[in-house]
Amino acid sequence: MLAHVSGKRYPAELDAFLASVPFFSALDETARLQLATQFEPVHVAAGEVIMAQGEMGDGLFLVVSGRLRVSVTARGTERVLHDLGRGSTVGEIALLSDRPRSATVRAVRDSDLLLLRAPAFRSLAERSPAVLAAMAQLLIDRLLAVDRPQEASPARHAIAVAAAGKSVNAATMVAERLAAQLARAGSAFYMDSGVVARHLGPGAAQREPEDPGRAELIGWLHAVERSNHYVVYQPDADDTAWTRLCLSQSDVVLLAAAASDDPSPGQVEARALATDSLRCELALVEPGKPSATAKWLKHRLVAACHHLYGERPEDMARLARLVTGTGCGLVLGGGGPRGFAHLGVLRALEEAGVPIDAVGGTSVGAVMGALYALGMDHAERVERAVTAFTRSGRLVSPTLPLVALSSGRRVDRLLAEHLGSVNIEDLPLGYFCVSASLTRAEEVIHERGPLWPAVRASLSLPGIFPPVYAAGDLLVDGAALNNLPVDVMRDRLGSGCVVAVDVSPDVESLNTVPFEHGLSGWQVLKTHFNPSGVPRPVPNVADILSRSTGLSQIRQRRAALARDGIDFLLHPPIAALGALDFKSGVALIEAGYRYAADTLANSKLADRFVT
Numbered sequence: 134m135l136a137h138v139s140g141k142r143y144p145a146e147l148d149a150f151l152a153s154v155p156f157f158s159a160l161d162e163t164a165r166l167q168l169a170t171q172f173e174p175v176h177v178a179a180g181e182v183i184m185a186q187g188e189m190g191d192g193l194f195l196v197v198s199g200r201l202r203v204s205v206t207a208r209g210t211e212r213v214l215h216d217l218g219r220g221s222t223v224g225e226i227a228l229l230s231d232r233p234r235s236a237t238v239r240a241v242r243d244s245d246l247l248l249l250r251a252p253a254f255r256s257l258a259e260r261s262p263a264v265l266a267a268m269a270q271l272l273i274d275r276l277l278a279v280d281r282p283q284e285a286s287p288a289r290h291a292i293a294v295a296a297a298g299k300s301v302n303a304a305t306m307v308a309e310r311l312a313a314q315l316a317r318a319g320s321a322f323y324m325d326s327g328v329v330a331r332h333l334g335p336g337a338a339q340r341e342p343e344d345p346g347r348a349e350l351i352g353w354l355h356a357v358e359r360s361n362h363y364v365v366y367q368p369d370a371d372d373t374a375w376t377r378l379c380l381s382q383s384d385v386v387l388l389a390a391a392a393s394d395d396p397s398p399g400q401v402e403a404r405a406l407a408t409d410s411l412r413c414e415l416a417l418v419e420p421g422k423p424s425a426t427a428k429w430l431k432h433r434l435v436a437a438c439h440h441l442y443g444e445r446p447e448d449m450a451r452l453a454r455l456v457t458g459t460g461c462g463l464v465l466g467g468g469g470p471r472g473f474a475h476l477g478v479l480r481a482l483e484e485a486g487v488p489i490d491a492v493g494g495t496s497v498g499a500v501m502g503a504l505y506a507l508g509m510d511h512a513e514r515v516e517r518a519v520t521a522f523t524r525s526g527r528l529v530s531p532t533l534p535l536v537a538l539s540s541g542r543r544v545d546r547l548l549a550e551h552l553g554s555v556n557i558e559d560l561p562l563g564y565f566c567v568s569a570s571l572t573r574a575e576e577v578i579h580e581r582g583p584l585w586p587a588v589r590a591s592l593s594l595p596g597i598f599p600p601v602y603a604a605g606d607l608l609v610d611g612a613a614l615n616n617l618p619v620d621v622m623r624d625r626l627g628s629g630c631v632v633a634v635d636v637s638p639d640v641e642s643l644n645t646v647p648f649e650h651g652l653s654g655w656q657v658l659k660t661h662f663n664p665s666g667v668p669r670p671v672p673n674v675a676d677i678l679s680r681s682t683g684l685s686q687i688r689q690r691r692a693a694l695a696r697d698g699i700d701f702l703l704h705p706p707i708a709a710l711g712a713l714d715f716k717s718g719v720a721l722i723e724a725g726y727r728y729a730a731d732t733l734a735n736s737k738l739a740d741r742f743v744t
Contacts, residue, residue: 156222172247179381180410183238190227192250198355199244205236228254241410243381293366293379295401297388301370303418307389312365314453318743319362326375338375372400385412392417396428423559450744451490460490460629466617467496468636470718474705475501477725478634480511486739491563495611499566499591506564521547522715541598548585557584566591567611567618576614630700
């Protein structure tokens with residue numbers, strides 16, 4: 134039930150607000166003043182549905198404060214489209230049409246709205262036809278913009294830092310440092326019950342919803358949010374009225390703890406995790422190398438996990454970017470030996486000052502991304518990759534080809550040696566890789582559990598390496614379904630910046646000569662050993678299997694790259710290499726570096742981030 138707020142409205146004051154809203158700013162002052170008299174103030178609690186998909190519309194809502202979330206349901210699956218913040222409008226079509234609502238809109242924070250009912254608008258339009266004409270033009274412009282690129286969702290700017298586990302010390306430290314870090318990007322306000330008491334009097338923070346003074350408290354909090362880019366809320370240690378208000382005011386809740394503490398869930402975080410409309414993330418202050426993350430994640434369904442090492446400023450800077458939706462995610466595509474170019478690109482990104490807050494990839498991109506997520510510097514990444522792919526003997530250890538040409542044991546050994554026994558959730562950076570399930574014909578996203586087996590599944594080229602068995606699935610190279618998983622990164626990063634590195638050609642040359650049906654492998658082999666003969670340029674089995682895996686990707690790549698919201702695409706110069714010709718691929722490290730360094734020098738990518 135929507136709560137209508139009583140109280141005197143001031144059209145002149147509301148007109149100033151309407152003039153700042155794109156949907157109404159095109160109207161002249163007279164029309165806006167007339168509209169201002171028709172708006173009804175409405176307050177909605179976090180989690181409340183404003184409009185439901187399929188119901189008949191009765192008016193337009195304008196967000197004064199808070200946050201709304203728009204989603205659509207198709208074939209029984211709900212998909213979130215975007216969030217709406219102050220100044221956003223929703224339900225415009227209802228002003229001129231009786232069509233059903235096309236989406237569901239719910240409050241994800243306590244929100245104050247203005248409702249313009251369709252009958253009130255139509256009555257006004259009868260008296261002032263100019264209002265109807267102007268509004269109709271605005272609606273036409275909005276409809277024509279459907280196929281244009283949409284603006285990113287508003288950045289999350291109200292963050293609650295609640296204690297995870299039993300101790301509150303880590304949460305207080307994280308909240309204070311986060312507020313200080315956010316102040317580098319804009320005005321930031323740290324808010325706990327003591328701050329409220331100093332401004333509104335003792336006990337003001339603990340006013341319950343039925344308390345007459347609650348409206349004063351809510352109004353003051355909204356005023357603080359409007360005058361600051363960021364507000365960091367610090368809930369109490371217990372489940373108090375102030376704690377509940379902090380959760381309802383926040384766009385994201387950061388559950389913070391010392392990783393060495395007892396991971397049993399606490400009372401406050403239990404409330405946060407039980408609130409469906411809240412995005413909860415975990416922040417662990419690490420005494421050393423992370424090793425207990427799985428214990429913390431076991432009883433917490435969180436959207437992301439962050440590691441903070443002591444007081445390293447780069448960790449807090451990364452946390453600030455990620456929780457406000459301004460982080461940078463790097464996606465590395467598959468491409469066999471051409472993946473060495475990723476190493477050069479990574480070096481160029483570091484030198485250009487582009488912060489990589491999360492990394493993901495497919496196939497060889499999963500390998501190079503894992504080396505980066507482990508925290509290795511450029512020299513160590515190169516040394517490990519070159520050693521694994523070129524100095525440790527042939528990757529393909531021949532076996533009876535009933536399942537694959539290779540047993541895969543040598544690749545298993547090399548990945549275990551160079552990636553170690555770490556779990557993905559214990560990596561310093563957020564990381565994922567993608568494989569393809571032969572069992573379910575679906576992509577599989579690996580973001581928890583042992584790292585090297587996940588990477589092994591992602592680069593398991595069908596026919597060359599045997600599939601990886603995992604919980605009933607047979608997993609093969611992720612390139613079969615998603616060679617450049619920018620969509621996966623976008624889902625995890627939200628409105629942040631996605632940088633993608635594509636090392637696959639549109640059409641790769643394949644040299645061959647005509648040959649008859651029933652080509653004999655023995656005959657091909659004979660030409661290689663006959664001193665007087667000339668080797669026939671016939672593709673080998675590895676190249677054929679590799680190209681077959683990527684055929685659908687070649688056709689779909691351009692459409693996917695345009696659709697999935699890449700902010701910065703790098704396509705290093707690549708050579709025509711065999712599927713397993715990694716020795717020749719090493720030269721692409723320098724080529725990838727030169728290309729990326731030149732490209733980044735002519736861009737302003739690094740200027741987007743506050744470090």
